[in-house]
Amino acid sequence: MASIALQDLAHSYFADPKSESDFALKEVNHTWADGHAYALLGPSGCGKTTLLNIMSGLLQPTRGRILFDDVDVTTASTAERNIAQVFQFPVVYDTMTVGENLAFPLRNRRKDVQYVSDRVDQVAQMIGLEEHLHRKSRGLTADLKQKISLGRGVVREDVNAVLFDEPLTVIDPHLKWELRTQLKALHREFGHTMIYVTHDQTEALTFAEKVVVMHEGRVVQIGTPRELFETPAHVFVGYFIGSPGMNFLPIGLEGNQAIIHGEKIDLAQDYGNPDGEIVLGVRPEFARLTKDKGLPIRINRIQDAGRRKFVNANLFGTQINIVVDAGVEIEADMTNVAFDPRNISIFRNDWRIEGRATGTGAEGWS
Amino acid sequence: MQRSTNQRAWFLVLPVLVLVAFSSVIPMMTVVNYSFQDSFGGNEFFWVGLEWYRELLRSERLWDALGRQLLFSSIILLIEIPLGILVALCMPKKGWLASLCLVLMALPLLIPYNVVGTIWQVFGRADIGLLGRSLSDLGISFNYAQNAFDAWAIVVVMDVWHWTSLVALLAYAGLRSIPVAYYQAARIDQASRWSVFRFIELPKMRGVLIIAVLLRFMDSFMIYTEPFVLTGGGPGNATTFLSIDLVKMALGQFDLGPAAAFSLMYFLAILLISYVFYTVMISSDKAEPQS
Numbered sequence: 001m002a003s004i005a006l007q008d009l010a011h012s013y014f015a016d017p018k019s020e021s022d023f024a025l026k027e028v029n030h031t032w033a034d035g036h037a038y039a040l041l042g043p044s045g046c047g048k049t050t051l052l053n054i055m056s057g058l059l060q061p062t063r064g065r066i067l068f069d070d071v072d073v074t075t076a077s078t079a080e081r082n083i084a085q086v087f088q089f090p091v092v093y094d095t096m097t098v099g100e101n102l103a104f105p106l107r108n109r110r111k112d113v114q115y116v117s118d119r120v121d122q123v124a125q126m127i128g129l130e131e132h133l134h135r136k137s138r139g140l141t142a143d144l145k146q147k148i149s150l151g152r153g154v155v156r157e158d159v160n161a162v163l164f165d166e167p168l169t170v171i172d173p174h175l176k177w178e179l180r181t182q183l184k185a186l187h188r189e190f191g192h193t194m195i196y197v198t199h200d201q202t203e204a205l206t207f208a209e210k211v212v213v214m215h216e217g218r219v220v221q222i223g224t225p226r227e228l229f230e231t232p233a234h235v236f237v238g239y240f241i242g243s244p245g246m247n248f249l250p251i252g253l254e255g256n257q258a259i260i261h262g263e264k265i266d267l268a269q270d271y272g273n274p275d276g277e278i279v280l281g282v283r284p285e286f287a288r289l290t291k292d293k294g295l296p297i298r299i300n301r302i303q304d305a306g307r308r309k310f311v312n313a314n315l316f317g318t319q320i321n322i323v324v325d326a327g328v329e330i331e332a333d334m335t336n337v338a339f340d341p342r343n344i345s346i347f348r349n350d351w352r353i354e355g356r357a358t359g360t361g362a363e364g365w366s
Numbered sequence: 367m368q369r370s371t372n373q374r375a376w377f378l379v380l381p382v383l384v385l386v387a388f389s390s391v392i393p394m395m396t397v398v399n400y401s402f403q404d405s406f407g408g409n410e411f412f413w414v415g416l417e418w419y420r421e422l423l424r425s426e427r428l429w430d431a432l433g434r435q436l437l438f439s440s441i442i443l444l445i446e447i448p449l450g451i452l453v454a455l456c457m458p459k460k461g462w463l464a465s466l467c468l469v470l471m472a473l474p475l476l477i478p479y480n481v482v483g484t485i486w487q488v489f490g491r492a493d494i495g496l497l498g499r500s501l502s503d504l505g506i507s508f509n510y511a512q513n514a515f516d517a518w519a520i521v522v523v524m525d526v527w528h529w530t531s532l533v534a535l536l537a538y539a540g541l542r543s544i545p546v547a548y549y550q551a552a553r554i555d556q557a558s559r560w561s562v563f564r565f566i567e568l569p570k571m572r573g574v575l576i577i578a579v580l581l582r583f584m585d586s587f588m589i590y591t592e593p594f595v596l597t598g599g600g601p602g603n604a605t606t607f608l609s610i611d612l613v614k615m616a617l618g619q620f621d622l623g624p625a626a627a628f629s630l631m632y633f634l635a636i637l638l639i640s641y642v643f644y645t646v647m648i649s650s651d652k653a654e655p656q657s
Binding site for chain 2: 053056057058078079083084085087088089091093094095096104105108109149152
């Protein structure tokens with residue numbers, strides 16, 4: 001086991017990258033602490049898999065270094081790095097039995113026969129494969145095959161990290177929960193560093209202690225699920241985390257007030273008067289329909305999702321979403337929207353900025 | 367639901383039935399007809415029953431030809447299948463070099479059979495052929511027209527030259543269809559090159575290899591043109607395979623009755639062996655658990 005440090009890591013699939021847009025991975029500086037469970041979250045094509053393949057040694061980065069416990073392994077082979085990786089598409093060795101599949105990584109490393117069989121039994125029991133151990137792997141269902149892949153990933157005790165590349169994509173939804181729970185159990189039991197790549201925020205937020213959000217080849221924020229939700233560091237995080245995502249309004253800033261179409265919105269902090277493109281972000285959960293307070297809106301539609309209602313409305317030509325608890329009645333004269341000042345984020349040129357606390361602005365909300 | 371019987375659909379099948387009748391059933395029935403009769407020319411036929419079949423089954427000539435044929439097919443399969451796989455493994459995976467390889471590999475398959483025979487006939491001649499002359503200059507006596515072993519050697523080498531690319535192309539297609547994740551997983555699992563071949567590539571090529579073995583077996587079992595042009599079945603009867611023998615009987619000696627019986631047994635033998643082979647291959651596939 002080791003902590004894994006990425007220093008100025010960048011990768012391009014072109015032999016001779018010229019501009020920044022040629023890079024699939026722009027520049028990544030990050031250290032994965034030993035024994036933690038991380039999720040690497042981002043939309044398809046943002047460089048997640050590239051980053052994973054660089055860490056496991058399947059790809060050589062164009063620039064930068066990778067350190068395992070301060071040892072440079074940038075040019076080391078996959079075998080030398082001692083990393084396990086589970087792929088999106090289940091990989092099983094068809095002609096072997098399930099047990100032989102699990103034993104394969106250990107046998108290739110010439111482990112003691114008794115140890116191999118003990119370890120295979122232990123892992124098979126953890127992920128619920130014990131009754132299949134002596135079956136041929138050919139013709140198994142996708143979820144059993146992926147369980148075998150997961151098992152081969154965690155069967156080696158001494159791996160530096162286990163990397164998962166969207167491992168549940170091909171699994172039926174009702175089995176996803178089960179497998180994800182087993183993964184968490186495996187993490188608790190074996191204490192491997194786990195890095196889990198996904199584009200599914202629910203998967204990322206439920207699996208990981210810390211979520212690394214990637215966008216267009218860059219890490220835009222690293223934080224706990226709560227931090228990502230409450231204080232997104234970049235407009236992309238606000239948009240990508242949460243369902244529906246954050247509402248964004250182009251505004252002007254004057255101290256602790258945001259100006260939009262001549263109307264003022266009170267803020268909890270004093271931001272001064274910064275230049276650049278200023279955007280106000282507020283989550284639908286922190287917006288509220290009111291009768292007279294706040295800004296005037298025109299409601300487009302209301303979707304009742306049982307526990308909550310989703311309101312879509314027009315605010316000065318911008319579409320915004322508001323989440324209303326099922327217990328709250330929406331009345332005909334609720335034509336205004338108010339935002340919770342403590343949960344308003346201000347972004348300057350896409351990145352979050354912090355102001356000075358003023359202690360005002362919170363009143364009148366709850 | 368009311369279901370009415372309507373037999374008019376048969377009219378739509380009729381053209382196919384007529385076509386098949388004229389293209390295969392009727393010609394084949396004339397062969398069946400010949401095999402039960404004797405003819406002394408003048409279009410006069412005498413019923414002999416199963417006499418030709420009995421005579422053929424007792425004749426050493428047929429059994430010798432069959433033995434040579436089986437030996438030839440076995441040698442061909444034993445060389446061409448592993449060699450084809452090896453070639454496929456060594457071929458470049460992408461880029462213009464891969465395309466070039468594919469074109470070059472396909473070339474022997476595009477040459478007419480009798481031209482292949484002629485090429486090797488000239489190539490192997492001890493007096494003027496590049497191969498034969500080089501060998502004799504090296505002090506190796508090589509004469510496929512007189513030495514049975516040399517004749518076998520050149521026929522086998524010719525067939526390997528002609529058909530290994532087919533196996534290689536099939537195997538190459540099989541290899542290309544393996545998702546890259548398998549190779550990545552093997553690297554993560556620290557599998558040796560041999561393990562990658564044994565546990566990933568070979569199982570994934572299984573389907574195309576079954577087809578390759580079947581095609582090569584049937585084709586080599588029916589081989590006629592190339593050895594006929596190259597050795598004419600000689601020296602003696604050393605390279606007289608079944609179909610060469612059959613043509614000698616039917617057209618050389620004009621023994622229509624025995625030749626007809628011969629071709630029917632030949633046909634049944636190919637059908638039987640291919641069927642058994644196919645069934646065994648497929649059932650071994652099914653024997654493994656499915657879910």
